[in-house]
Amino acid sequence: TEPTASGSNLSGELKVKEKPELRKFDEEGTFGVGEKLLLSDLNFRPGSHYLRPSSIPSLRKLINGLEANPTLRIEIIGHICCHPDYSPHPDGFDREAGNHKLSFNRANNIKEYLEKNGIDGSRIEATGMGAKERLVYPEETDQDRIKNRRVEIKILAL
Numbered sequence: 001t002e003p004t005a006s007g008s009n010l011s012g013e014l015k016v017k018e019k020p021e022l023r024k025f026d027e028e029g030t031f032g033v034g035e036k037l038l039l040s041d042l043n044f045r046p047g048s049h050y051l052r053p054s055s056i057p058s059l060r061k062l063i064n065g066l067e068a069n070p071t072l073r074i075e076i077i078g079h080i081c082c083h084p085d086y087s088p089h090p091d092g093f094d095r096e097a098g099n100h101k102l103s104f105n106r107a108n109n110i111k112e113y114l115e116k117n118g119i120d121g122s123r124i125e126a127t128g129m130g131a132k133e134r135l136v137y138p139e140e141t142d143q144d145r146i147k148n149r150r151v152e153i154k155i156l157a158l
C-alpha cells in the first residue's frame with residue numbers, strides 16, 4: 001500500500017518516517033518567535049551529558065548569534081534516541097549524573113557552557129524532551145537514531 005501524506009500506511013501498520021527537516025541554527029535568513037532550529041554538529045559521549053570537543057565550533061556559532069542579538073532569548077531542547085516506549089522513565093539514563101534526565105542534562109550542559117562564555121543565563125531556558133518528539137519512528141537505522149538524538153533551539157524572544 002502507498003503511504004498517506006502523514007506517513008502512515010493504509011494497511012493499518014503505523015510507520016511514521018521522516019518529519020520535515022529542521023532549519024539549522026547557522027543558516028542564513030531570519031527566524032521568528034516560536035521557530036525551532038537544529039543546533040547541528042553536537043556530539044555527546046554515549047549515555048552522558050558531556051560534550052565532545054568536536055562540538056565547540058557549533059557552540060561558538062550559537063554564542064556569536066547570542067552576542068550579536070542581545071535581546072534574543074532561547075530555549076535549548078534536548079532529545080534522545082533509542083528509548084524504549086515501555087520504559088517507566090520518561091528520559092534516558094545519564095551515567096555520570098546517575099539519573100533518568102539525559103536529554104535535560106544535555107540541554108542544561110549547553111546552557112552552562114553558554115553562561116561560562118559570557119551569555120546571561122536569564123536569556124536561556126533548558127528543557128529535556130526525552131524521546132517524546134522523534135523525527136523518525138520507528139528507529140530502524142543508525143541514521144534514524146542520529147536524527148532523533150538532537151538539540152533544538154527555540155526562539156522565545158527577539
